[in-house]
Amino acid sequence: MDRLRRISRHLLAGDELGLSPESCAAAASSAQPSEDAKQRKSKFVDIIRTYIMETHRLRTTGETPSMTLHEVLMMQPPYSKRTGLGKQLEKAEAKGYLAALSLLPGPWADAQTREDKLRLLELDWMAQQEGIQLQLYAAYQERYGDKGLGSNIVVPSVVMHSKVTEKITPEKQLTPLDSAIVQRIVARVIVADPEDAERVARIHVRKEPNFGVLMDSIISTTDNEHWREQRQHLVEAFLPLSSLAEILPVSLARAKDCANRLGSLAKDGQPVDMSDFLLHEAQAQLQLALLGAPESLMEETNQGIRKTFMFHPDAKLGDLSNAMKELMKVAQEDRTLGLPSDGCPVRGPLSRALQTGNFHASTDYGNLLLILFAGHDTTGHTMTWLTFELARHPDIQRKVQEEVDHFFRCLNGRDPTYQDLSKFDVLDRCITETLRLWPAVANGTFRQLQFAEELRANGESKVTLPKGTFVTISNWCRHRNPELWGADADSFNPWRSFASEELARVGCPMAARTPQSARFSPFAHNPRSCLGKNFAQMEMRLILSYLFHKFSFALAPPYDALMDTTTKASDTNPRTFRGINSGGTMGPMDLEHGGSVSEDERFLVAMKLRVAPTSAQAQWHARHRRASDVQDTLYESCEGEFVSNRGEQAGLYGSQGSKKTGVSFKFQPS
Numbered sequence: 001m002d003r004l005r006r007i008s009r010h011l012l013a014g015d016e017l018g019l020s021p022e023s024c025a026a027a028a029s030s031a032q033p034s035e036d037a038k039q040r041k042s043k044f045v046d047i048i049r050t051y052i053m054e055t056h057r058l059r060t061t062g063e064t065p066s067m068t069l070h071e072v073l074m075m076q077p078p079y080s081k082r083t084g085l086g087k088q089l090e091k092a093e094a095k096g097y098l099a100a101l102s103l104l105p106g107p108w109a110d111a112q113t114r115e116d117k118l119r120l121l122e123l124d125w126m127a128q129q130e131g132i133q134l135q136l137y138a139a140y141q142e143r144y145g146d147k148g149l150g151s152n153i154v155v156p157s158v159v160m161h162s163k164v165t166e167k168i169t170p171e172k173q174l175t176p177l178d179s180a181i182v183q184r185i186v187a188r189v190i191v192a193d194p195e196d197a198e199r200v201a202r203i204h205v206r207k208e209p210n211f212g213v214l215m216d217s218i219i220s221t222t223d224n225e226h227w228r229e230q231r232q233h234l235v236e237a238f239l240p241l242s243s244l245a246e247i248l249p250v251s252l253a254r255a256k257d258c259a260n261r262l263g264s265l266a267k268d269g270q271p272v273d274m275s276d277f278l279l280h281e282a283q284a285q286l287q288l289a290l291l292g293a294p295e296s297l298m299e300e301t302n303q304g305i306r307k308t309f310m311f312h313p314d315a316k317l318g319d320l321s322n323a324m325k326e327l328m329k330v331a332q333e334d335r336t337l338g339l340p341s342d343g344c345p346v347r348g349p350l351s352r353a354l355q356t357g358n359f360h361a362s363t364d365y366g367n368l369l370l371i372l373f374a375g376h377d378t379t380g381h382t383m384t385w386l387t388f389e390l391a392r393h394p395d396i397q398r399k400v401q402e403e404v405d406h407f408f409r410c411l412n413g414r415d416p417t418y419q420d421l422s423k424f425d426v427l428d429r430c431i432t433e434t435l436r437l438w439p440a441v442a443n444g445t446f447r448q449l450q451f452a453e454e455l456r457a458n459g460e461s462k463v464t465l466p467k468g469t470f471v472t473i474s475n476w477c478r479h480r481n482p483e484l485w486g487a488d489a490d491s492f493n494p495w496r497s498f499a500s501e502e503l504a505r506v507g508c509p510m511a512a513r514t515p516q517s518a519r520f521s522p523f524a525h526n527p528r529s530c531l532g533k534n535f536a537q538m539e540m541r542l543i544l545s546y547l548f549h550k551f552s553f554a555l556a557p558p559y560d561a562l563m564d565t566t567t568k569a570s571d572t573n574p575r576t577f578r579g580i581n582s583g584g585t586m587g588p589m590d591l592e593h594g595g596s597v598s599e600d601e602r603f604l605v606a607m608k609l610r611v612a613p614t615s616a617q618a619q620w621h622a623r624h625r626r627a628s629d630v631q632d633t634l635y636e637s638c639e640g641e642f643v644s645n646r647g648e649q650a651g652l653y654g655s656q657g658s659k660k661t662g663v664s665f666k667f668q669p670s
């Protein structure tokens with residue numbers, strides 16, 4: 001135990017994570033529940049029963065449930081996930097679920113006693129809660145593997161598995177218990193070797209059953225044929241020219257509105273939480289353009305949906321389930337919706353696809369729930385990370401602004417079309433680099449081997465993993481591996497040499513392909529790659545081009561302390577600024593409200609930036625611009641610059657400086 005405690009302390013700054021002797025004692029004392037805790041627990045058991053019955057009804061009769069699993073989990077009493085780990089460990093060992101733990105390097109080798117094993121499992125569970133699991137795995141890779149972040153390793157993990165993630169057919173006899181989601185302990189292989197990762201992702205299409213919350217939807221189904229049927233049907237809504245180019249005007253109108261909205265929020269000079277702002281806008285884009293929802297419904301439901309998915313302390317019960325009911329109604333009843341194949345104007349194509357799929361109600365329900373989540377969190381976080389990095393790199397921010405200014409000047413007052421989006425280059429590079437450094441879906445993809453598979457182990461050896469092994473093709477470790485990207489792998493560098501198949505483009509003939517390689521798979525590899533990537537690429541370019549055309553961004557306190565910091569892939573100190581990877585996507589840690597670490601408290605996401613209109617900058621630049629050759633002129637003809645006391649260029653309003661970092665700025669004529 002002591003040995004493991006030492007190792008885990010080293011790996012995970014265990015004391016700080018709440019696993020100090022004091023906090024363990026606190027947890028133990030909560031094992032003798034008070035009357036209040038007993039009541040809470042019994043209420044929770046009733047809620048779970050209702051959820052199971054309603055999910056069963058959805059699966060058998062198609063009746064829409066009154067609550068989602070997210071809302072159920074919001075009411076979960078603290079520590080309840082931990083209880084029973086001992087019994088689950090015995091069961092997992094007896095059933096042979098943990099056999100793979102001896103096949104590859106990993107921390108299990110050091111766990112000699114039952115106590116050691118339980119502690120490892122607690123660490124895994126705590127790391128999931130803190131959104132720091134991938135950093136923990138990276139630390140394990142560096143410790144136990146001989147290829148650093150490129151080492152394939154195996155870890156014990158506490159998972160929530162669903163019994164029914166296969167196609168629901170009329171013949172299928174389901175009992176209410178089939179709707180339960182069960183906590184299990186499994187051996188999880190982290191595939192980090194680039195060749196292994198690409199090969200496994202491409203051929204083992206079968207998913208792990210850990211998305212039961214999303215029923216038998218396209219992302220969660222473990223039935224490959226059912227997945228193929230859904231994919232073939234839903235993909236029409238995402239076809240670049242026949243669908244996305246047609247709904248672009250809705251996206252565009254919202255992108256213009258969003259720039260006005262940001263202007264109002266930033267009017268009095270107050271910093272803006274760009275994470276909240278961009279998550280809101282991504283949810284707006286999704287509902288208005290893809291689902292064809294009325295604007296009033298979108299505004300009414302936007303915040304509630306987001307807070308529930310995030311398990312935000314202010315989330316209200318019913319917000320997500322009521323939104324689901326209303327949006328389901330839009331999909332089922334709105335006769336003005338259209339897909340390209342309907343031969344009428346394309347409107348809300350994804351809602352129309354839900355209407356016409358002829359799938360079971362649980363598939364449609366799961367897909368809507370999936371889309372409301374995966375369709376906004378991912379894009380919102382990516383845009384936030386990008387804005388954060390450009391605020392830290394004013395020189396690159398200026399290059400983006402020059403490019404978007406040039407873009408709008410070339411349009412000469414007309415609105416951009418889908419094809420016009422192919423004109424970006426710097427923005428494309430910044431988006432691609434953000435997807436590498438801060439992959440919104442940092443977990444990558446969870447698969448279950450369809451047949452035995454050989455993977456690299458330490459040294460030159462290879463091991464054969466049996467059919468059924470759970471494997472994670474994680475993006476985090478491959479995207480941050482210096483062996484694959486160079487010594488600056490932890491830094492934002494949009495000028496790095498991406499292979500052409502990695503660079504994301506929009507609006508040109510090859511744009512619909514998935515940006516991917518052995519070392520890079522922000523949207524997962526084909527064929528089970530992201531379905532919404534083309535929409536995400538379009539909306540990000542529309543929103544970001546308007547925002548960077550109209551505004552400049554700089555870090556606001558307390559985020560200004562991050563100006564010159566680097567976030568290491570394996571930094572497991574929970575107090576260091578990092579990506580919070582909880583609930584499936586990774587956003588920036590809220591430095592103001594995420595500081596205290598306790599077992600039932602979740603880290604939140606936020607990113608406060610100063611936002612200033614670019615008009616003053618643009619006027620200044622305009623005086624020094626030749627009509628043609630804009631790209632180079634702006635940068636080279638600067639006659640002065642805000643420069644920090646450390647000698648760095650600072651952009652327009654770095655001039656405010658920061659007391660915390662001791663950095664100040666002044667204008668320096670050249």
Ligand code: HEM
Pocket residue numbers: 218219220231286290370371374375376378379382439440441444445446521522523524528529530531532533535536
């Ligand atoms: C920057 C934005 C996005 C990123 C980085 C991203 C990334 C990913 C990744 C890595 C997966 C694989 C997940 C897994 O296998 O468990 C995935 C799947 C999926 N994504 Fe996205 N996504 C983004 C935006 C979107 C949007 C906007 C939508 C919908 C509007 C969407 C819909 C889906 C769907 C439906 C799947 C399941 C595909 C399948 O299993 O065939 N995504 N995404």
